[in-house]
Amino acid sequence: MSFLKRYFIFTMLVCLFLTGCTKHRIPNKNYIENIAPSVLFYIRPTDDDNIEVTTIVPPIKKEERKIIKSEDRTLTGAILKLNANYFREVKTGQLRIVFIDKKLAEQGLFDVINTFFRDPSISQRLYLAVVEGDMESFLNTTLKENIDIFLYEKMNFNESQGEILTQNLHYFLKSYYSTYEDPYLPFYKIENNKLVYSGIAVFNNDALTDTLTLKEERIFRLLHPLVKYHKVLPITICDIILLNTKTTTKIDFSNSYNDVNVSVKLSSHLGEYKDGMKSDIHENYLKLEDRIQSSLEQEAKELVNKLQKANSDCLGIGRYTKTLTQKPFNGDTWKDKWSSLEFNIQFEMTFDDLGVSKCTKNK
Amino acid sequence: MIFRRNSSSSNKKSTSDSVTENLSAETIENLFSNMADFNKINLNTPGGNEYTLHFLKSLINVDQLNLTVILPLLHGNKGSVPLSIGSIEVTEIDTLHKAMENLLTGSILIEDIVQEKYWSIVIPKDLSRSIDTSQQESILYGPNDSFVEQIDQNITLIRRRLPIAQLKCKDFTIGSMSKTKLYLIYIDGLVDSEILITMEEKIRNIDYDVFLNTSDITSFLDDNKNSLFPQYQLSDRPDVIVSALSSGKISLILDGTPFVIAAPITFFELFQSPEDYVHRWLVGSFLRTIRFIAFLITLLLVPAYVAITTYNYEMLSLQSLIIVLTYRSDVPFNPVIEAFLMTLTLEILKEGSLRMPSKIAPSLGVVGGIVIGQAAIDSGIAGPVLVVCIAISGLASFLVPNYLMTNSSKLIQFIFIGLAGLWGSFGIILGLLFLGIHLNSLTSLDRSYIAPLAPFYSKDWKDIIIRSPIQYMKTRPEYLHTQNKNRTSRRKENIK
Amino acid sequence: MDRVNIINSNKSYFSSKHKIDSVMLALLTNRLQIIHFIIFSTERLQYPHMVWLIILGGVISQLYIYILSRWLSSNMGKKGVIGIFDLFGNVFTRIFLFVWLCFMLIKFIIASSYYVYLLHKYLMTQHPKLTLVLVLIISIVYLASKGFANALKFSVIAFVFSIGILLLYILLMFNTFVSIQDIFPLFGNVFNSNFLNSMLLIWGFFSGPECLILIGPYIRSDVNIHKSMFIGNLISIIEYVAFFLGTFIFYGSDFLPYVQHSYINMINFLQFKSIQRIEMITLPVLMVNFTLSLAVILLSSFKAIVYITGSKKIPKETTLTFFMISSIFTFACIFFILKLFTTEIQALFWGNVLLYLSVFTYTSIPAIIFIAILAKSGRVK
Known part of the structure; x- marks a missing residue:
C-alpha cells in the first residue's frame, strides 16, 4: 500500500480510538413524534408573584388534547416545568401565538417579551395579544375544536386582511425600543365564554396604560400613517358604511415642535347609507363628505387626547420629526413632549364611487 | 511515472x-x-x-x-x-x-x-439488423433511425448527414482478443486540436482483452473515474451525434454496439434532449427548466422531509405540521430508517421490473406498486406523505434525458438522506456544497464540466436553460474552443 | 506538449493549466470580502448617516485594489511567489512570507471558529462544536485538495449559492409597516465620537483581497485585472450599503444595538406559505463563502511554506506535505475552539482581534508591495 493510504488509515484509527476519550453527548434529535410543539401560550401572573403558563398539547388529532399549566418565578422556568405534566417534551419552536393577561401587561411586559426574543428557536412572527377574563375556562370548553389552531389561523387571516389589528414580536420590540413610538397590542375579552375582539391595548414603554374601544380603534387605524387601506369603515354618526378606503396621512410639525398638523386624505366608495336621504345622492354627496369629515375630526381629537393622557405615542407620530438632515429628539425627550403637543387634525374626504344605482328624483 | x-x-x-x-x-x-x-x-x-x-x-x-x-x-x-x-x-x-x-x-x-x-x-456476412427506432430516446416529430451494431452502417448514417470532405474518420483497433474496430470521427478544421491529441493519446493507452460495449471504453477515457457524473455522452441517434460533431466535438464509434460516444460534455448538456428542438422555443425552454427543477427535486425532496421531521420541525407551516404529526405517530420507525426503507423498496421494484419476463411484468407491477404500497400505508409501516414524496422524486429522476444520470442521482439522494438524518438542514447544504466542489473540479477531456458557468461564456447561455430559436445561436459553444466559431455564413466562409 | 504527461501527470496543487477569467476574479474578490461582513456585523455603526463612511471606505479600498491589480498584472506579479522572490530578494522574502503565513494562520483559525460559534449558537445547539469544526475543515481541505485553480474557480458556484440570500433580503423590504423615516437622518455628523471605531470596522469589511497576492499565475492573460477587481469591490459596496440601510428600515436605529448578528437574524421574519424559518437554510449557506475564503488562505499558506522550506526551483508540493499542513491547521482550530473560544466574551474578544488583524494586513501588504515596486524601479533607473 502506498505511504499516503497507510498514513490516512493510521490517522483514522487513531481518531477512532481517541473518541473514547471525549465526553459523549448524544445530540438531542427533535424527532417530530417525540416532541409536543405547542402553538399557543397563555401567560398570567399568580397571586404569589409567579408567572403561570398554560398551553394545549398535543396538536395531533388522534390523541386526546389536554391543557397543561405550570408556574414559576421566571417564564423559562415555567415553560420547562410544563414537561412534568406530559410524556413528551414541550418545545417552543412552533410557538405561534401568546395571550398575555391584562394584569401582567399592566405590570410591565418587557421581561416576558425579552425572553421570547432571546430564544433563537422562537420565530419573530409570534403573535401577541392581551386578554382579559377567564381564558383558561374558555380554552377548556373549546378544546375539542382545536382552538389553538383556530386562533392562529384567525390571527393569520386578520394580518392579511388588515381589518382586525395584529401585532407580532418583532414590531412590538421595534416600537418598544424606539424613542418615537410606543407599542400597542390587540385587546381581547372573554364574554359569555367567547373570545371577543374589543380594541387596542395601548402601552407606555412596556406597561399597559389604557385600552381603546372598537370605535376608537377605527379612528386609530385611520390616523396611523402606515395603514393605508381599510376595507370597511363605518361612520357611526351618519350610519354610513364606507368601502375600500385608501388613506394618505401627512404629518407636519411646526418649527418649535409644539404643534403638529395631521392631515388625512380619504378616498372611498360609498357603501350603505341610511337616514332617509330621499334626495339624490349625486347632489348631496358634498354635504355628506363634510359631515363625515367633521365627525371623523371630532373622534380623532378625542382619541388623541386619550392617547396623550395615557402618555403613549402609538401612532408613531414622533418618527416624522426626523428629516433628512436632523433628528431633534433623543432619548426620552419625545416622551416628555408628547403630552403637551397641540394637535390640528384635518380630514379630507372624497368619494371615488357613489354606488351602482342612480337615485331618481321623487316625483 | x-x-x-x-x-x-x-x-x-x-x-x-x-x-x-x-x-x-x-x-x-x-x-x-x-x-x-x-x-x-x-x-x-x-x-x-x-x-x-x-x-x-x-x-x-x-x-x-x-x-x-x-x-x-x-x-x-x-x-x-x-x-x-x-x-x-x-x-x-x-x-x-x-x-x-x-x-x-x-x-x-x-x-x-x-x-x-x-x-x-x-466478403463479410451481412449480419446487421435493419435500422430501427431508438429504444432509449425516441422523439415524436423527428427522425427515428438509430445506429446498429455494424460499424460501417453507422458511418453511412453519419456521412449521409454530413457529406463534407472535412469529416475525418481515423481507425484504431483495441482489445487484444476482440480486436474491435474503433473509429474516431471529427470535423477537420473545426475541432480543437488539443481535444484530438488528448483523445488519441488515451486510445493508444487502452490495454484490455475484450471490448464489447462502449461503457468498457469510457472507463479508460475518463478523467475522473470515481465521479458519479458521466463525462461522455452516449447516444444511439445519428442526429444527436451529428449535431455534436458540428458543434466541434469528437465522437467514437465502436464496432458491435449501437451506442456512440460524443465528447466532451458539460453538466448542463446532460439536461438537453433532441425533443427540445422539436417544440416551439418557449415550450422547449419550459421543458428544460422543468428538468432542472426535477433534478433538484430528486436530490432534495426526500432528504428535506427527513431533515424536517428529524431536526427542523420549526420549518413547517401549521397545517403541514398537523398532517405530519398525525401520521408520524403511527409509524414505528424513525424518519431516517423509514425514508431509507421506502427508497430502497422503490429501487427494488425498479430493478426487479427490469429483469422480469415481459409476460409477468404488468401483473407484478400492479402487485408491487399498488398492493404493497397501499398495504404498507394501511398497516402503518410507511406514511402517506413519505410515499408521495418518494414517488414524486422517483418519477422526477427519470426526467433527466441521460439515463446514466438517473441512477447517479438516485445514489446521491441516498447520501443526502444520510446527511439529513445526521445534521438536518445543515447536512443537506453540506451535501450540496460537496457536490458543488466536486462538479467544480470535474473535467471532461480537460474542459471544465460546468462550462458556461465557471469559465463564464455569456453567449452559450442561449442554449442552457432556455432554448433560443436556432437563428440566434450563431456561434458554436465557446468551451470547445473550435477553430471556426460561426455557424452562419455572414461573417466567414462556410465549410465547403 | 509532452504527450506522456497528459495521461500520467502527477497530481499538482499548483498547476496553472486552467486559469480563471474576469468574472471569476470579480466574484472571488467579492466573496473574500463578504466573510468579514458576516463576522463583524454593522450594528456598531449606530447611525444611518454612517452609510457615507461605508461608501468612503469603499472608495479608499478601490485604491488598494488598484495597487493589487497593478501588482498582479505586472511581470513580477504574474509569476506569483517567484515574483515576490524577485521583488524582495531571498532572505527578506522568506521573512515576509513567514510573517504573512502567521497572520493567515491566525485569520484562518479565528474565522473558522467564529463561523462554528455562530452555527452552534443559532442552529445546531445540540451538536458539539468539535463535530462542526471538523465538518467545516473537511470541506475546506476537500476544496483545497482540488488544486489552486479549482479553488479560485469555485467563486462562481459560491456566488450562485449566496445570490438567493440577497434576493430574500430584498423580499423582506416589501413588508407592510415599512417607513422611510427609519433611515433618516441620512446626513449628519459623521465625525462623531464613534468615528475611529466605525472607520476601523468599515475598513475591516473591505479587507480580504490581500490574500490574492500569490494568484498571479492563475489569471488568464487576456483578463483586465483592474476592471474585474473593481467590479468585485463595487458589488461588495452595493451589498453593504443596501444591507446597512435595510437593517435600519427593518429594525429602526434604536432597536439595532440590541440585535446581534442582524445578517443572520433578519431572515427569521420571512414566512412563506409552505416553508418558514428560512434562516435554518441561509445560515448553512453562508458556509460556502467561508469554505472558499479559507481554502484560498490554506492554499496560499501551503505555497508559502513550500517555498520557505524548500528551494525555489523545485517546490515539494506533494500530497503528504499538503496533508501535514492541513492537519496542523485542523489541530490548531480544534484546540482553539475547545479551549479559547467557548464563551461569548471570548467571541467578542477574538472578533476584535480578527478586525485589527484584517485592518493591519489589508493596509500594510499592498503598501509594502507598492513601496517595494517603487524602490525597485527607482533602483533600476
Missing part, C-alpha cells in the same frame, strides 16, 4: 512469435483445426488452374461467394486471380499472420496452387 506501452504492438509480437511458420495449406489447416465452420473448396478450372478456397462459413456471405468468386474463377481464363475477379478488391497475402487475420474477419483465402500465391477477398 509508468509509461504504458502500446498494447497492439506487444500483442503483435506475441502472436507473430507463434505464427512464424510459413504460409501453406497444412499450416492453415493446423491453425484452424477443430473449427466446424472452417471449409475448404477445391476448384479446377477448365483453363488448367487449380484453386483451393479456405474460409470460415460463419463469417462470409455464401451467395456472394458463388457469384463473385467461384463463377468468375471457373469461367475466367485470365490466368491470375486478380484479373479473373475484377469486381472486388483482391489482396495478396504472404504471411501466415495476415492470412489468419483476414480469415477471421470475413475474408476468403484463395490458394493458387499452380503459382503458389495466396489471395484474400473480403
